[in-house]
Amino acid sequence: MGMFDHFKEKAPPPPPSKPAQDSEDVSVYSHMRVEVTTKDGQMLFVAKLMYPQRHTAELHQYSELDVPLLKDLSETEALPVHIRGYHDRLRKAVYMEGFISPMPKHIWLVSHLYVARVGNDRAFFRLDTDLPASVSKFSGRNAGDFPCRLRNISVGGARIVSEQRYWEGDKLLLTVKLLEDRDPSIMYCQVLRVIEHEDAPFEYGCQFLELNEADQDRITENIFAAQRMSRSGGK
16 A cells, blocks of 8 residues: 555545635636645645636646656545645735646646635745845945845745845845755845844845746745755755
8 A cells, every 4th residue: 555545535525614715716816826735744746726616726737747646646536635825916825625636747636626714824935044145236326246145035025134235115136046956046126124233234125026927936936845845854
C-alpha cells in the first residue's frame, strides 16, 4: 500500500455542509495563484486556479515536473486537498477544500470544491527573510546602486533596510535572489513608508509597481517555494 493510499477515494463524498461559504460564487477566484497540500499539510504543487464554477475547477501546475506523491493516482481516484491562495484585487487570503484527480498536461480536476474561509491574514502570504539585496535609484537625491537587506516580501510589496536615505514617493528598482537555485527577482517599487531608527539603518515599506501577471506568478511561486523549504528545514 502506497504512502497516500489511505487518502484516496474512488468517488468523493458530498462536500461538507457549509451554508454560508458553500453558496459563494467561486468564479471570482479565477486565475488565482494557489498552493495545494494534502489534508495533513504535505505540499503537492503550486498552480493557477482556472475555470472555477459552482463546485468544480481546474488546477494548472506552474511546473511541468511530475508530483512524486501523486504519481500513482489514477483518473478514477480522488485525493482530498487544501487549496490556499491570495486574491490580489480583493486583498484577501482564500482557503478552499476539494478533491483532485489527474488530467493530461499537468492539469488537475477539482471536484466538490468549496470555500472554507476568506480572511485578512495576508501575512501568511508574506515571506519573512533577511536576505542581501540591492536598490537602484536612477535620478534625484541619493541616485545610484546601493546594497540593502530584504526583511519581508509579498506579491504586493516588500520591506527593506538600508543605510541610504530615501523619501516617501521615491521610485526604486529592487533586486534580490529569493532562492539560491533561481534567477534574481527584479521589482520596480515605490516607497510608501519611511521608518527612522536611532543609530540603525532606515527601514522602508515599498509597494510594487507595474508588475504584470507573469511577474506576480514568479514572486508568488518563489514565496511558496521558500516557505516550503523553511517548513522542511531547508531540505
